[in-house]
Amino acid sequence: MAAADQATRNREEARHLIATIDDGRANALLKGAYDLHVHSGPSTMPRQVDHLEAAEEAVAAGMKGLLFKDHHYSVAPFIPLLDRVLARPDFKMYSGLVLNNSTGGFNPYVVDAQLKMGARLIWMPTAQAANHVRSAHRKTRLASNVQLKSSPLLSPLDPLGNVLDPVKQILDSIAEFDAILSSGHLHVWEIWKLFDEARARGVKRLLINHPMYGLHFSYEDIRDLARLGAVVEQSAGLYIDSRFNTYSPQELKEHIEAAGVEHSSIGSDLGQVDNPTPVQGMREVIKLCLALGFSDDDVRMMVATNPARLVGQEG
Template sequence: MAGKQWRSEARALIDSIAPERVDALLKGAVDLHVHSGPSTMPRQLDHLEEVDQAAAAGMRGVLFKDHHYSVSPMMPMLERISASSGVHMFGSLVLNNTVGGLNPHAVDYNVKMGAKLVFMPTAHAANHIRNTHRNARLASNVQLRKPYGITVIDATGELLDPVKQILDIIAEHDVILSSGHLHIAEVWVLFEEAKRRGVKRLLVNHPAYGLHCTYEDVSELAAMGAMIEQSACLFVDSRFNVFPPDELKAQVDAAGVANSSMGSDLGQVDNPSPVEGMRQIIAMLLALGFSDEDVGKMVRDNPARLVGLES
C-alpha cells in the first residue's frame, strides 16, 4: 500500500511542474546509470534506441550498465553508428560472477577498451544476495546459474589483495570506482584504501537502497569526495518505487547539491524509459523546492564532471 501511495504522491509532484521547465533542464543532462539492452534481463530498448531518445531530448551523455557484461568493447561501433547524435556514450564493467568477480584481468582489459566506470559487485555481492532472500525487487537474474556471494573484505575486515590490484588499475587510468551493491561496512574499507591508492573518482549508487547507508554515512562519504547518485526509479512513478518523495530531499540534503547526481537506473520493461525517468526526477526535485540551478548541477554538471566531460 505504501508503494502505491508514494507513486501517487510522486505523480502529483511531477505533474505540478511545467513540462517546458523540465525540458530545459533535461538539455545537457548526463545519465550515468542506463540499463538498455541487449541483456539477459528483459529490456524495453537497446543501446542505440536509448541514444536516439537521449539525443531527441538534447541530453549530453549516457553510460550503459549491464550486471553481466561490459558494453565497453561495443563502444566504437555504437559511436560510429550514432556519430551524428551528439550524445557522448560511455561503457562500464560490473564485477559480478559473469566476468570472474573480483578479476583484475577483466578490469585491465575493459579500461583499456575504454570503460569509464568500474562497479563493484551488484547482483552477486554477498550483501545483495542476503537482501534478496525475500525481496524480489533486488533479485538476481533467475535465468543464470545461482551466483556465489562476493565480498571485498576478508574475515578480519581487511581488503582482499585482488581488490587492491583493481584499485591500482582504476587509479592508473583515472576511471570511476562505484560501490556497487556492497554493504556500507565494506564501502568504507574500499573507499579509504582507494583514496590511499590514488583513485580520484568515487561514486555511491542508491545509498539508501541495499547499501544500508545512514544519512551520516552519506554526509561523510560526500565529505571524502564521493559523488552520491540517487536512482530515479526508486522515487518516480515506477514499479521500482520504494521511497516517498521526502526521502529524495533528505538524501540530497545529507550529501549536499555539490556532491549529488541523478541517474535513471532504468531501461527495464514496464517502467518509464531512462529519458522519461530523468524527466520525472527533474520535475520532482523542482517540486521539492530545489532551484533550477541546483537541479542543473545534479543532472548535468556533477555527472559530467565525474565522467570527465569538459564543461
C-alpha cells in the same frame, strides 16, 4: 500489503507533484544532462530499449551523454560501433564493467583489458555481491528478477575485514586510468573499507549508487562519504511513478540533502520493461526535484554538472 499500499501512496504523491511542473522547464534542464545509470539491452533481463534506442531518445531530448550498465557484461567495447552508427560526435556514450562472477569477479586482468578497451567505470559486485544475495533472500531490497546459475557470494574484504589483494590491484588499475569506482551493491561497511583503500591508492572518482536502497547507509554515512569526495547518485526509478518505487518524494529530498546538492547526482536506473524509459524517468525526476523546492541551478548541478565531472567532461 502495507508495503504495497505505501508504494501506491508514494507513486500517487509523485504523480501529483510532477504534474505541477511545466514540461518546458523540465525539458530545458534535460538539455546538457548526463544519465550515468542506463539499463538498456541486450541483457539477461527484459529491456524496454536497446543501447542505440536509448541513445537516440537521449539525443532527441538534447542530453549530452549516457553510461550503459549491465550486470553481466561490459558495453564498453561496443561504444565505438555505437558512435559510428549514431554519428553524433557531440553526444558521449560510456560503459564499464560490473565485477560479478559472470564477468570474472575480482579478476585484475579482466579489469585491465576492459579499461584498455575504454571502460570508464568499474562497479563492485551487484547481483552477486554477498550483500545483494542476502538482501534478496530476505526479499527486502535488491531482489533479482533473473535466476542465473548459483555462484559464490562476493565481497572485496577477507574474513578479517582487509581488502583482498586482487581488489587492491584493481584499484591500482582504476587509479592508473583515472576511471570511476562505484560501490555497486556492497554493504556500507564494505564500502567504507574499500573507499579508504581506494583513496590511499590514488582513485579520484568515487561513486555511490542508491545508498539508501539495500546498502544499509545512514544519513551520517552519506554525509561523511560525500565530504570525503564521493558523488552520491540517487536512482530516479526509486522515487517516480515506476514499478521500482520505494520512497516518498519527501525521502528523495532528505536523501539528496544528506549528501548536499554539490555532491549529488541523479541517474535514471531505468530501461526495464513496464517502466518509464531512461529519458522519461529523468524528465520526471527533474520535475519532482523542482516540485520539492530544488532550484533550476540545483537540478542542473545534479543531472549535468556533477555527472559530467565524473566522466571527465568538466568543460
